[in-house]
Each structure stands twice: as C-alpha cells, then as structure tokens.
Amino acid sequence: MDLGLRGKTAIVTGGSRGIGSYVARALAAEGCRVAICARGEEQLAATAAALEAEGAEVLAMPLDVTEPGSAARLVAATVERFGGVDVLVNNVGGNKRGAFAELTDGDWEAVLDLNFKSHQRMSREVIPAMRAAGGGVILFVASIFGREAGGRGLAIYNTTKSALISMAKIMALELAGDGIRVLSIAPGSIRFPGGSWDRRCLDDPEGMAEFIRENLPLGRFGTAEEIADVVAFLVSDRASLVTGACINVDGGQSRSLI
Ligand SMILES: NC(=O)c1ccc[n+]([C@@H]2O[C@H](COP(=O)([O-])OP(=O)(O)OC[C@H]3O[C@@H](n4cnc5c(N)ncnc54)[C@H](OP(=O)(O)O)[C@@H]3O)[C@@H](O)[C@H]2O)c1
Structure with missing residues (x-):
C-alpha cells in the first residue's frame, strides 16, 4: 500500500530513541522529511546520522x-528548513509513580509539563503552518492507561494520558474544517x-514472565516497529476518515470495551 507520504514533512518529538525514533524511521522510510528533538545531543545526533x-x-x-x-x-526551524509541517507526532512522555497522597505539586507540574503542556503548545504552534497548507495531521502518543485505570501509583500518568x-477529540472537532485531523494512539x-x-x-x-502470562494475550510485548507502522498509516491520507479517535495498539492488553 502506498501511503502517499513522500515529500511530506513530519515533526516527531522525542525522536532520538525509543518509540519516537522508530516512528521517525518509519516516516522517513515512507519518504517524509523528518524533524526530531530531544534533550540529549549525542543520541539525537546519532539517530539523525x-x-x-x-x-x-x-x-x-x-x-x-x-x-x-x-x-x-x-x-x-522546521518551516524554514522544509517549507512547512504536514504531520506532528507528539511522542515525548514520562512517568512519576507515587501514591496520590504523597505526590507533591512539583511532581504534578513536572509530568503535566512533559506529558501534556508540551504537546498542547507544540500542537498550537503547528496549526498556522497546517492551515496555510490546507491541512495536516496531529497525533498524540497516549497510552492504554489514558483509556482505563492503570492501577495504584499511576495518578499522574493516567491523568495526563x-x-x-x-484534548485530541476536541481539537479534531475544531480543526476538521481546516483539513487537520487530530487523533491519539494508546x-x-x-x-x-x-x-x-x-x-x-x-x-x-521470572516476574516479567508472570506479567506476560497475566496481561499480554499475545504472549509477548509489543515492538516499537509495530507502533511506528500504525502511526505511519494513521498520519497518511489512507486514514483520511480517522479523526478524533484514540486507537489501541496493544495486542489486546487493555480491558476497556470503549
Ligand atoms: N514504552 C512503552 O511501553 C509505552 C507504552 C505506552 C505509552 N508509551 C508512551 O510512548 C511515548 C514514548 O515512550 P518511550 O518508552 O519510547 O520513551 P523513552 O524511551 O523514554 O524515550 C523518550 C524520548 O523523548 C525524549 N525526551 C524526554 N524528555 C524530553 C524533553 N523534556 N524534551 C525533549 N525530549 C525529551 C528522550 O530523549 P532525551 O531524554 O535525550 O530528552 C527520548 O528521545 C511516551 O509518551 C510514553 O508515555 C510508551
């Protein structure tokens, strides 16, 4: 299937390692020009190379x-270098485990900044370029623990996801008229x-073997390539009817029916 991504420009936040680097690679393999960012310069330069x-x-x-x-x-910088932005993949994310009663304002602020506010700002920034181009796609990397309770100690992570x-759903409603699709993956x-x-x-x-038996119906973890392939499809015009949705990519792991 030709995804039609050749010549498009994609920003992937946190593209130096982990899922973001696999997404950047999958989009580049489809012919996208990619802009990636991260704090660690050495790993970022190695991934770019x-x-x-x-x-x-x-x-x-x-x-x-x-x-x-x-x-x-x-x-x-992306607009200056490549002339526009067609795709934004908001991928950066982290966690701060802790019982709700013990979590400090600083804990909440740090993870809200990383998992939520950074994506909200990045998304607002790309809208003018996408509007000027007649459309675009904004995708958030959420989690199954944004759709269902992850368990004790995950108040901040669950809340931000x-x-x-x-936010993606409301953005999708507001931006549909501009040809901008907005969606998330879990x-x-x-x-x-x-x-x-x-x-x-x-x-x-041993503990992880037990975790797999209890939680992962396919009997294995997912791979970052499997996430990246779904992202590449979702940001392509082949997924033109998909907006406002959150798509599970979890091998059946999540328990929610919605
Ligand atoms: N791995 C999983 O099983 C899983 C499951 C569900 C959802 N997710 C979600 O998938 C996303 C990626 O997860 P991952 O496991 O691939 O994470 P990861 O391995 O920790 O990679 C995170 C990436 O983001 C960058 N980054 C972190 N903080 C940053 C900051 N403040 N500014 C700029 N870049 C920053 C990192 O580079 P630097 O550290 O050098 O900045 C790195 O490139 C996250 O949103 C996560 O919640 C992951």
Whole structure:
C-alpha cells in the first residue's frame, strides 16, 4: 500500500530513541522529511546520522519540550528548513509513580509539563503552518492507561494520558474544517532495547514472565516497529476518515470495551 507520504514533512518529538525514533524511521522510510528533538545531543545526533545514512532528510534540534519557547523554535526551524509541517507526532512522555497522597505539586507540574503542556503548545504552534497548507495531521502518543485505570501509583500518568485523548477529540472537532485531523494512539507495553520494559525483563525475568502470562494475550510485548507502522498509516491520507479517535495498539492488553 502506498501511503502517499513522500515529500511530506513530519515533526516527531522525542525522536532520538525509543518509540519516537522508530516512528521517525518509519516516516522517513515512507519518504517524509523528518524533524526530531530531544534533550540529549549525542543520541539525537546519532539517530539523525542513522536516518540520513538511510537516505532521509533530517532536522535534529536539541531542546527541552517543557521550556515554553521550545515549541515555537522547533516549528519555526522546521518551516524554514522544509517549507512547512504536514504531520506532528507528539511522542515525548514520562512517568512519576507515587501514591496520590504523597505526590507533591512539583511532581504534578513536572509530568503535566512533559506529558501534556508540551504537546498542547507544540500542537498550537503547528496549526498556522497546517492551515496555510490546507491541512495536516496531529497525533498524540497516549497510552492504554489514558483509556482505563492503570492501577495504584499511576495518578499522574493516567491523568495526563487521559487528558491527551480528551484534548485530541476536541481539537479534531475544531480543526476538521481546516483539513487537520487530530487523533491519539494508546500503546500497551512496548519492549525495545534500552527501554523501561527491556530493563525490567533483564532485571526480573521470572516476574516479567508472570506479567506476560497475566496481561499480554499475545504472549509477548509489543515492538516499537509495530507502533511506528500504525502511526505511519494513521498520519497518511489512507486514514483520511480517522479523526478524533484514540486507537489501541496493544495486542489486546487493555480491558476497556470503549
Ligand atoms: N514504552 C512503552 O511501553 C509505552 C507504552 C505506552 C505509552 N508509551 C508512551 O510512548 C511515548 C514514548 O515512550 P518511550 O518508552 O519510547 O520513551 P523513552 O524511551 O523514554 O524515550 C523518550 C524520548 O523523548 C525524549 N525526551 C524526554 N524528555 C524530553 C524533553 N523534556 N524534551 C525533549 N525530549 C525529551 C528522550 O530523549 P532525551 O531524554 O535525550 O530528552 C527520548 O528521545 C511516551 O509518551 C510514553 O508515555 C510508551
């Protein structure tokens, strides 16, 4: 299937490693020019070099998405370098585990900034460029724990991921007339080298074998390539009827019916 992404420009936040780097690679393989950002310059440069070695046009900007001016800088640099922005993948995210009663204002502010406000700012910044081009796609990487309760200790993570899904739906309503689709994906547990699930599997193979038996119907973790392939489809015109939705990419892991 030709996704029709050749010549489009995509921004992927947190594209230096993990799911974001696989998304950037999948979009580049479809012919997109990609702009990626992360705080760690060395890893960002290495990922950009690897993408370029595969023939991609890449803009790699070291920045912290939680700094208010960073979204404007990344979008402006992307427009200057590639002439516009067709796709934004808001991927950056993290977690702060803790019992609700113990979590501080600082804990909440840090993860709200990272998981929610950075995406809200980045999305607002790309709208003028997308409107000027007659359309675009904004995709949020949420989680199955934005659609259902993740469990004790996950108040901040669950809240921020639910907020992304909610914001995407309202944005989709408001931006449909501009030809801008807005959607989110809800990954389940995704294992890739160096990622959090990989570390847990290496530290506690027996515990993780039990986790897989109890929680993962396919009998395995998802891969970052499987997330990236779904993202590539969803941001392409082949998914032109998909807007406002949150798509599970979880191997049946989530328990919610909605
Ligand atoms: N892995 C899973 O099983 C899973 C499941 C469901 C949902 N998700 C979601 O998928 C997304 C990606 O997860 P992941 O596991 O791939 O994460 P990851 O391996 O920790 O990678 C995060 C990426 O974001 C960058 N980043 C982190 N903080 C940043 C900041 N303040 N400014 C700019 N860049 C920043 C990192 O680079 P630097 O550290 O150098 O900045 C890195 O490139 C997250 O939203 C996560 O919640 C993951």
